[in-house]
Amino acid sequence: MEITKWERFWMSFRLYQLWCFLVLNLRILWGVSHSKRPPRFVIEYRVSYLEAGGSYPCTIANADRPPQVGHRVILGGNRFEIIEVSPLRPPRGTFCFLQALCKEAED
Amino acid sequence: MATVAIIGAGFAGHTAALYLGHRLGRDHHIVMISKNDYFLYLPSLVWVGVGHMPPEKVRVPLKPVYDRMHVHFVQGTAREVHPDENYVLVEKAGGGPVRVNYDYLLVATGPKLNFEGTPGLGPQHGHTLSICCLNHAIQCRDAYGQCIERMKRGERVRMVIGVGHPRSTCQGAAFEYITNVHKDLVKLGLRDRAELMWFSNEPAIGDFGVGGVYTGSGSRVRSSEDFTTSIFREFDIKWQVRKGARHVVADRVCWEDYEGNFGETEYDFAMLIPQFIGSPLKYIGRNGEDVSSKLVNQDGFVIVDGFYGLPYERLVYTPEAWPATYQNPNYRNIFAAGIAFAAPGSISVPHITRNGTNMTASAPRTGMVSGTIGRLVAKNIISLLEQGRMTHQERMTEMFSACIASMSGSLWDGSAVSITLFPTVPNFLRYRNRCGRDPFGTRIEIGLAGAWMKRMIHTTMLWKVQGNLGWRIIPE
Incomplete structure (x- = not known):
């Protein structure tokens, strides 16, 4: 499935990209917090x-x-x-x- | 008072040193052994390779950081590990051998760039270039500058960029390089004089050694293959995938493809990432015997607490086969982190050609994954010293990672592919979808936001590796 013209427009639309940037930051923080396991691991x-x-x-x-x-x-x-x-x-x-x-x- | 020795000041080793020094540095002896006296921020080498960033902006001197963090720094190359007697033999820079005793050892050497694995590969004894270390990136930048001069004179240049071994990994770095070269040539008005070719061992374009990435839902599911194909078509980059370089001569790459056919690709400029193998450390027992078989696999990567030898079909449904504590099962005071630990298998689908060539993209465990494992091992060593037991585990089948592949560094009109993976290695038992990953945490996006993110990560990571205020809250 090719990238559409509409998607290309959004890729360079700066206000939307600012929103994407914030969401990307939140996603990374969400991912890091979910992959960090609490110290419950016991041998x-x-x-x-x-x-x-x-x-x-x-x-x-x-x-x-x-x-x-x-x-x-x-x-x-x-x-x-x-x-x-x-x-x-x-x-x-x-x-x-x-x-x-x-x-x-x-x- | 215990001694913790760390070999290698890359993402994994340096992150571990920061955590260990911060928590234990005053009461215990933390020793960092590194052949370089600087930390190299590898993800930005792609910008050095196209001349967009000066080399001094990607390195951080280590000594001042370690002095502040109570870490003793030994500049030299580790040659031998004596696991029965708990010491490392180091060849000091500008001096003789030095013995470093340890109670706990973290092997975070990173890879040895195996240019010898492909005859004719590499900038030193071969014909191709690389961006895997600072010197190579500088050489690559200079060679690229010469190509630009040729193009300005009206010549047409064939550029082949990708990976140079059937079992190479790190396709993402090569992808960044080829797209940055494209954008640079467009800016210089020389793009019509260059023929760009993507050359890779991936089973499909956009696989990147992680089995590809899927994003979206329902009928709007998009794959990294879709994105990469679109980008390459738009940028007029030709591609050759499912091919492994057999050897390289002055003007062509000789390859074998998935079907076992042989062929050649001509080039004027080639940047090919080599295979990564384990660091050539010697492991010597009490009586001088070689104990490597207890510590490393045949590629030189340190064996840890994973299940090795499972066939791919079983490995994809055995998430617990991936290591959790990165502790060697035979020597319990030895850990490995980053590229140095032996992965139990590949993430991409493996393939053996009819000629018996193993053409499998190796599992990438660089950057964020390396740093995360370094932190985990450091916390376990802290727990072992303070509580007598390990308290942390994190398998790559439950680990988040992010990869921002820059396509142009400009903050105004740049672009990057942002890939987030959760988990890094698919877990088909937990996520019963096509790619075995969490649909919210796993995304692939292209746009200006990625370029901003790449620049922000560059700045924040350099802040973190210097141990400056708030370094612990910045994700690895």
Whole structure:
């Protein structure tokens, strides 16, 4: 479909183009605001807790943030300290599988 | 105190540096590694290439900006990345190698212009010109000036403008150049002495590597093909699409077309955009072994959290195949943004000729898309440092982008094609229409308003990249 003579007239009609310019600005702002996703994106972490050299059996738990070295966790009524965190498999999309190596907390 | 290193000060890298420096610069160490000491505003190179804008108006010195934003600037070329030991080896400008350690790395190198992919292409070792970097645009301007002199002497000049590889992208820049050349020649009264030819690998004229754009509704649906055809007819520009340059000699481009036929197009002046490939960084493991396969694909683009290897027919119905966080799955502290990240496929319909040549316009991810991804990665790195987790995602199947293709820079009688895409990559599951995009957010318009917009974007973007007052409210 070719550009018509009528459309060509509007393309160079400055008052109409001023309107188009304003609409184009608004459309860009609308598009940017719609494509900017609010920070609601959360990675789901699945953490396998393992006691280093100990007798405590492995526990798998879901979490919304990764475990940190030095943090304390309570597993089966016992307090453990995390000494190492490593990925069990590479993260895919919003899912991440980690292994947290623990030792029994001293205090 | 963490160190965040960024390689490349283009749209993606510089935008990320601004956000990171602003938020973390005082408490953490932000390092920018760039071979140039200036930011180059690429979209205006088209005006440099026709001599309408002096080169100094498209670049911004980086050092003063980074000093203000608490970003440490290292001018040099990154040669090696050691992802196991978390450092980058940089060859400093005018000095030896320097080791830059990092906790998080953003690869935003932009592309390597693969002139070698088409024998005879390029201004350095070939016969054609380009407007992809400042030196090339200046060379192009000078060669164009010589053509004008020839035309003034009464000679007739054949000008071929488009893309120079079967897998090239960035057809929009070439489109801008050919229309600007046309308008310039009209003003000089020399248009009747030039034969303009559009040469492209697009599956259809007006595809621009994004699968074309449709606007309007009902019986008044118009496509970018309609608009581009009309413009070229009005401007008396001939076109050859569905053709990939095989090699270039001094006076002709040798090509293969979609059907696998071979042919030649003669020229006196040729501006052909090369193929883009990943930057030639070496990725070296702990024991000196090559770990590139964990980080980059065969074209050198950084693998991120997309699904790779899907056939086109499945990819168009799998919007989640496009990356969301731009994080490398094997090295979680390495991100990629802009052209440097590996797209999971093309947006345009791919094509293999009967001779086995892959003739597919690659997915464009320059300009606004680059800046948006740079901002997103910066915000995720900020979140990782402050909260221990990423908080942002934005796939190209949900990302807005705008492209203003200037046809003449004049604010009084200029014109431009304004294309807005929402989303940039069609999402046929969400938008069940012909082009898989939002009908309000996706428009193509031609007129003086576009010329005003192009000039306004030039001014506001240069304001933004200098980190001046209000830079954060200006969209990327």
